[in-house]
Amino acid sequence: MKLATLRTGPGATSAGLAVGAEGFMLLPAANVGDLLADPQWRTIVADAQSRDCEKFTPIDRAELAPLLPTAAKVICCGLNYADHILEMGRELPEYPTLFVKYADTLTGAIDPIHVYGSQRVDWEAELAVVVGETLIRADEEEASRAIAGYTVANDVSMRDWQNRTLQWFQGKAFDATTPVGPVMVTADEFPQGHGFDVRGFVNGEVVQSGNTSSLVFSPARLLSYISQFTTLRAGDLVLTGTPGGVGMGMTPPRYLNDGDVLATEIAGIGRLENTIRFCGANSKQV
Amino acid sequence: MKLATLRTGPGATSAGLAVGAEGFMLLPAANVGDLLADPQWRTIVADAQSRDCEKFTPIDRAELAPLLPTAAKVICCGLNYADHILEMGRELPEYPTLFVKYADTLTGAIDPIHVYGSQRVDWEAELAVVVGETLIRADEEEASRAIAGYTVANDVSMRDWQNRTLQWFQGKAFDATTPVGPVMVTADEFPQGHGFDVRGFVNGEVVQSGNTSSLVFSPARLLSYISQFTTLRAGDLVLTGTPGGVGMGMTPPRYLNDGDVLATEIAGIGRLENTIRFCGANSKQV
Structure with a gap:
């Protein structure tokens, strides 16, 4: 599984799951660090996948933020x-x-x-x-x-x-x-x-x-x-x-x-x- | 003015203003860092003082937390x-x-x-x-x-x-x-x-x-x-x-x-x- 942090708007980011070469499915977390901080993060990703999520960001327009923009260490x-x-x-x-x-x-x-x-x-x-x-x-x-x-x-x-x-x-x-x-x-x-x-x-x-x-x-x-x-x-x-x-x-x-x-x-x-x-x-x- | 971060309960802290040798007036911020992050922090302190705040922690019982428990740098x-x-x-x-x-x-x-x-x-x-x-x-x-x-x-x-x-x-x-x-x-x-x-x-x-x-x-x-x-x-x-x-x-x-x-x-x-x-x-x- 490939995860990224995407810039989704001014000052806003979202964790995303790479889907083929097509793009990213947005996940309910501000970035990959926030996602991983939830011990249930794999379930969260699976849920997003099962809902056949409509939110894709075409990969060529993806604004890739630093993967862990708030890493403490x-x-x-x-x-x-x-x-x-x-x-x-x-x-x-x-x-x-x-x-x-x-x-x-x-x-x-x-x-x-x-x-x-x-x-x-x-x-x-x-x-x-x-x-x-x-x-x-x-x-x-x-x-x-x-x-x-x-x-x-x-x-x-x-x-x-x-x-x-x-x-x-x-x-x-x-x-x-x-x-x-x-x-x-x-x-x-x-x-x-x-x-x-x-x-x-x-x-x-x-x-x-x-x-x-x-x-x-x-x-x-x-x-x-x-x-x-x-x-x-x-x-x-x-x-x-x-x-x-x-x-x-x-x-x-x-x-x-x-x-x-x-x-x-x-x-x-x-x-x-x-x-x-x-x-x-x-x-x-x- | 003397500010401290006080342990007020299990896992809980509060910024406090030292009041004489008596103790601390609790301020509406989790710690001194959070207080300072508000550009209006001096007004916040003055407001707490003007409300003649009843919340004092006797200084000998004060649990002094690290002053800046969440300092980013x-x-x-x-x-x-x-x-x-x-x-x-x-x-x-x-x-x-x-x-x-x-x-x-x-x-x-x-x-x-x-x-x-x-x-x-x-x-x-x-x-x-x-x-x-x-x-x-x-x-x-x-x-x-x-x-x-x-x-x-x-x-x-x-x-x-x-x-x-x-x-x-x-x-x-x-x-x-x-x-x-x-x-x-x-x-x-x-x-x-x-x-x-x-x-x-x-x-x-x-x-x-x-x-x-x-x-x-x-x-x-x-x-x-x-x-x-x-x-x-x-x-x-x-x-x-x-x-x-x-x-x-x-x-x-x-x-x-x-x-x-x-x-x-x-x-x-x-x-x-x-x-x-x-x-x-x-x-x-x-």
Whole structure:
């Protein structure tokens, strides 16, 4: 099952169920996070289907909102692809490197990314995991069962801000710069939960390509680890890290420019396509 | 004016206005954050006062909830006391080092702090600033006007987890470990906005003592800086950093033990007093 959050009017969104290639059936929840917060969400979806719901949004007109526009926790893992870590000559980490974004940081699957005040905008194509149940000091098995589904994200990073201090947060949390979507595919469609092909493109050129079978910390392991110190709940989002090929690592480093099209793709889930828009004139330098 | 969030019943809280030393007048908002989110909040408080409100909670029975139990953003600054930075032989930073906590990380002013799975629990006494208005790429003057008030916090840090990786987040965001309160004093009572004496105590012994006149980044500067990349809104909380004297910096390092009483005091605002409770038996090691 594929779920999305759709912009249905000014300031209004609705959770939607993808129906073939035709469009979305609107569900009675403001977004996917609100839907998942109801333990009966599968029944809610089944009910909407059984009522042979008349509300379809043609997919080409669908306004895809960020999948989880009100996510309380958006937690990201850095340095997680073993092949990339080893090729950089580093040792595999014992613990996941974690940092955060806000719901405000997220944006829609085909939204332009407006950049204020950064000259070093970089990409990080990632598999993201949507939490489906409350997790408190959960083991890996419990965490695995609590995965509602998978989606695509790009942890767009302002490297100039990220590297101003030792803590990455300020370069990772620019409002409306991390696209997430277009849909969440429910976990039951991926019984193995690994082996996702993650690819990033700039203006059509492949810049990143990895497979999540190389993750040091699997989705379930990440959720379990995080839940040792903070509660995860339905609708929280965990980004699992990015494979090699980011712009900062190139010689010379390469960053996104105004007008560049950043695409992010995971086979079996979907594709993000976001145009970079520099808004320098509007930004005050601090 | 002193505002607090009070536990008024099972799962229920209310914003309250401190009335002398007697107690609190309950205000029609679930907590201080919800109150501040209404631009007319000063009128709401005045109305409650004019109705000569009968609802007082005797102060000794007051259950102080975290001041902002649903804060959307809790952003912390590290390395901000110039005297401490200079005495450590470091240069003053050009940019603030920022990291985050969650509303889940916060706890009440006199609540015990339950610790699961950390052996290195350290203290960081801090002045915290409550945001009163929406700030988007604001300059310092605008940010200064948007400060609703000041409160006391202790950025209790699990150093073992904090130092597992380069990113501090996982050691800074253990659920219900950062006391905040007991009240927010409105900014109009501190027209200068600096010169706060911040002190930390362990079992009655002074371990930290600093004055915010030594801050490299003032509250207004921090709010302005943060607002360059992410929107701040009424009810968000910014912790301004800690003076010298944390346990990790002692020779040998000193950490909190089960039963220790951590107190945090800012003259003119109030005092936190929290007993450490180790809950190791309940924690699964990861």
